[in-house]
Amino acid sequence: MMKLYDSSLSPFAARVRMALAFKNIGDWQSVTPPGGLKSPQYLAINPAGRIPVLELESGYLLPESEVILEYIEDLYPEPSLRPQDMELRARARVLCRIADFHVAEHMRPLFAQMSTANKDSQIIKTSFANIDDGLGFLNAQLCPGPWAVGTQMSTADCALVPILYFVKMLAGVFGVNNVFDNHDNVIKYWNEAKVQPLSVKTLDEIAKGLTDYMNSQS
Numbered sequence: 001m002m003k004l005y006d007s008s009l010s011p012f013a014a015r016v017r018m019a020l021a022f023k024n025i026g027d028w029q030s031v032t033p034p035g036g037l038k039s040p041q042y043l044a045i046n047p048a049g050r051i052p053v054l055e056l057e058s059g060y061l062l063p064e065s066e067v068i069l070e071y072i073e074d075l076y077p078e079p080s081l082r083p084q085d086m087e088l089r090a091r092a093r094v095l096c097r098i099a100d101f102h103v104a105e106h107m108r109p110l111f112a113q114m115s116t117a118n119k120d121s122q123i124i125k126t127s128f129a130n131i132d133d134g135l136g137f138l139n140a141q142l143c144p145g146p147w148a149v150g151t152q153m154s155t156a157d158c159a160l161v162p163i164l165y166f167v168k169m170l171a172g173v174f175g176v177n178n179v180f181d182n183h184d185n186v187i188k189y190w191n192e193a194k195v196q197p198l199s200v201k202t203l204d205e206i207a208k209g210l211t212d213y214m215n216s217q218s
């Protein structure tokens, strides 16, 4: 059985769980990284010390959520998260890259700021400015919904739904009001996509993970 090194606090791990749920794949197991992400045991699993990693039946340890989705798609082609249309397929890939490189990447300093007592207001300001730029790029690329490239869910939604949830969460934590406000297509996408049953399931898992984490800290 495949193993997913997983966390309900990770938008990247959520991307993989959302794809597995879409395909109704049950033969996988969620595993907590042994010893924490930077422990020698886990660094032997993923030298980058990051989740997710999918351990394949062969024992091969596959990192990088987007590549994991491609593997899952090859392993279980139906139902497909790759649009039939070649242009829409390209658009879904572009949206995944925007989500990763132009939005999620700028959330990293904010996660670090969450867990430090000495907050740096300049880092927080710059990160939200970068996220706003990324949301602008996303805004220009999104198609009319309810999903990111139209009426069918794709890999882009598995990436975007969890990441946008975390953008909202971080904005709440740092008191940034209406983080999507300059981006009409992002607002529309978020409102339509977040209520789809698979999004609800994925976002509920994240919300529960966050609640459990907060409770463990208090």
Ligand SMILES: N[C@@H](CCC(=O)N[C@@H](CS)C(=O)NCC(=O)O)C(=O)O
Pocket: 009, 010, 011, 012, 013, 037, 049, 050, 051, 052, 063, 064, 065, 066
């Ligand atoms: N590009 C990677 C990013 C994975 C990633 O950054 N995961 C976060 C959890 S949300 C992590 O493990 N962070 C720990 C760290 O960067 O030290 C992917 O798509 O899988």
